Structures are given as structure tokens and as C-alpha cells.
Amino acid sequence: MAVTDKVLEFLEFMEAQGKQSVAALLDSLLRKSRDMTGAEAGTIFILHNNGGKKRLRPVALQNDQVKVRKVNFDIPVGQGTIAGHVAATGETLRISDVYAIPTDRACRFDPSFERPDYRTRSMLCFALRNYHDRIIGVVQLINCRPDKRRAPVPFPRSFIRMVTPIARVAGGSIERTMMLERIEHKNATLRERNRLLAEQRQRIVNLQQDTEEAFQVSIRLLASAAEIHDEETGHHIVRVNEYSYLLAQLAGMPDVWCDEIRYSAQLHDVGKMSVDAAVLKKKGPLNASERQEMDRHTEYGFQILSSSTRMNMGAEIAHYHHEKWDGTGYPTGLKGEAIPLSARIVQIADTYDALRSTRPYKRGFTHEESVRIMTEGDERIDPLAHYDPRLLQLFGAHHLQFAAIWDRLQD
Secondary structure (H helix, E strand, C coil), X not given: CCHHHHHHHHHHHHHCCCCCCHHHHHHHHHHHHHHHHCEEEEEEEEEEEECXXXXXEEEEEXXXXXXXXXXXXXXXXXXXXXXXXXXXXXXXXXXXXXXXCCCCCCEECCHHHCCCCCCCXXXXXXXXXXXXXXXXXXXXXXXXXXXXXXXXECCCCHHHHHHHHHHHHHHHHHHHHHHHHHHHXXXXXXXXXXXXXXXXXXXXXXXXXXXXXXXXXXXXXXXXXXXXXXXXXXXXXXXXXXXXXXXXXXXXCCHHHHHHHHHHHHHCCHHHHHCCHHHHHCCCCCCHHHHHHHHCHHHHHHHHHCCCHHHHHHHHXXXXXXXXXXXXXXXXXXXHHHCCHHHHHHHHHHHHHHXXXXXXXXXXXXXXXXXXXXXXXXXXXXHHHHCCHHHHXXXXXXXXXXXXXXXXXXX
């Protein structure tokens, strides 16, 4: 077969190659090169950098005469070995007998690579080049044996012209496949990393949820502990939470803020934990010193909660929920909008629930009575002096929703 026909045959072979791994492509290329040249053995080396020095690593080995063992070595690029010389110079070497290389040649055959049961004679060695004409590897074909029954013969001289286009096409295909494999490897690594990150994010979310649940439980326990000496029930603090959440929504506050007041409102009386138990348990009217001690629960609550940034709203509610719009409240006499909005909201929520609740010293008022007292006043409550007028207007306009919360969560 003419050289041109062999080149066309190789090009058709390359066009027929589908998507495959680098290892599979190298094996196919080496086998096709041997078939076209009659070589009984061969090796493909790929160029790589090792510590800043160029080396050749064998990546495909075939031999029809002996079983090929997997090897792990590399050889330097440069003068010395046959493959190293070809990688350094790009010269195609056709050697009739590797043991009879003229002494004036710059390379030698290394017999240490020979096996006892095999002898290398003829060799055809050429460089693989990419589409930019850069050398990326070397093909080393061994022992031309067109007739398997006869001894090896030298590779025909015409093969030197044949391997030039073959080397360019094969080299470009190898580099492209290696690049695609590296990209796929990187993509697989990224996919795995993204999977691990997703798992990590989910673990963090789960941990945050567990932490948030623990935080909410802690708040409920803290709020419940504050009521232990009071006539209030656990439903009181839950209702105050819900009233406050509703009023915050009606006031147009952001969802996050509304969620925060929903768990912070129940802490309004947490300072009662530090009030003298005798004062808390007293059935009759409080004297001046006892009233002073009871009023300190706002300051005690602030001291308990202000050490935690998560409790900032709870701390301001505990401290200021007894302030009044006209400045006559306690403990600091704040007036108007100087009173934190959260405390103004809880004041209305707490008052409504207190009016509805039955106590040893009073009956529980109906919803209608409670709304009338809060919006029109009585001997103890002055709506214009005590409450934020805007919040009170919202309460009056939506009072039935407060009644629904009471009905749903009543004792």
C-alpha cells in the first residue's frame, strides 16, 4: 500500500473514533500505528514536567511476543536515550538495529529495558505534535515484522514520510482528548465539591434550626419561670405573644421584626423572677416600699436580658412596657415615641389580656367591656395618656382579631 493510501487510511480511522478516554484513545492509536507499520511492539510516551524538568512517561505499551507488564518510570528529555532525543529535537529516527547505532549518533539504546525473553532490533521513533506544532509526546515502534514467521526487518524508509502527518493528527487528537478529560475531571470535582457544600449548608441549616428551637424553648422556660409566683397562666404569655405579633403586623413592621416580637413579648415580666417572693404572693394591697419593689421588675428584667444580643428587643420590652404615652409611666418616664415601639405594642397586648383574665381580686371582663375600657377609659386607664394613639386606633379597628386569639388560647 502506498504511503498516501496509508495516511488516508489513518485519517479515516481517526474520524471514526468516538468519544473515549485518553487511555482508550492511546491504546487504539498505538495498535493502529503498529498495524500500519507491521511493528510487533510499541510504546507511546507523553511529555510532562517533573520538578521543572521535562520527562517522558510511558502511557501505552503493547507487544505481540511477550506479556506487557505495567511499568512506572520516566526518562529525561534530551541526549542519551532514543525517545529522549526525539522529544528534544523532533527528529524521526529509523534504526535498523538498535545494537549497532553508529558511535557518532547522539543517542543510544538502553539495554536495561530489555527483557531476557525478548530482543529489540529495528525501531521507528517519531514525535507527536499538537496543532500548534508543539511536541507533546513520542511514539516508539519496535521490530518491523510484516511476516510474523520471519525475523524482524528494518522499517521501510518511506515510513518516515508517512509518520509526519500521522503524528500531527494523532498528537492533536491526544491533546484534545486529554484536555476534555481534564475538564471533565475538574467538572466532576466541582460537582462533588458543590454536593459537599450543599450537604454542609444543610447541616448548618439543621444546626441553626436546632439552635433556634433550643433558643425558643429557653425563652419559653424563662418566661414561664417568671410567672411561677403570679396568678398568670402559661396561656397568658402565649396570648401576649400573639396579640403583639398581630399588632406589629397591623402597624406594617417587617416580617423579621414581627417574628422577633412574637417570641420577645412573653419576656415582659421576666424581671419578676428577682422580685421578693413575699411581695409577689401578697394578696392584699401593696404598701409604698412593696410597690417600689414590685415596680423594680422592669429594671430586673432589663438586667437579666440585656447581656444577650439575641434578647435586645426582649430587654427593651421588659424595661419599658410600663411607660406611658404622656410620660407618667415608669421606670424612666419616657414619653411618646421615645418609648420603644416594641414596648408600646406589648403594653396594649398585656393590658387587653389582663382585662379579659379572671383574678382572685377581680372578674374577667368581656371582650366588649375590655375594648370599651381601653378605647374610652375608666378610673384606672386613660387611653389618651397611656397608649400610642396610632396603635390604639389599630387595636380598635381590628379588635375582633384579638378576641379570636383569646378564644383560641383561653385558659
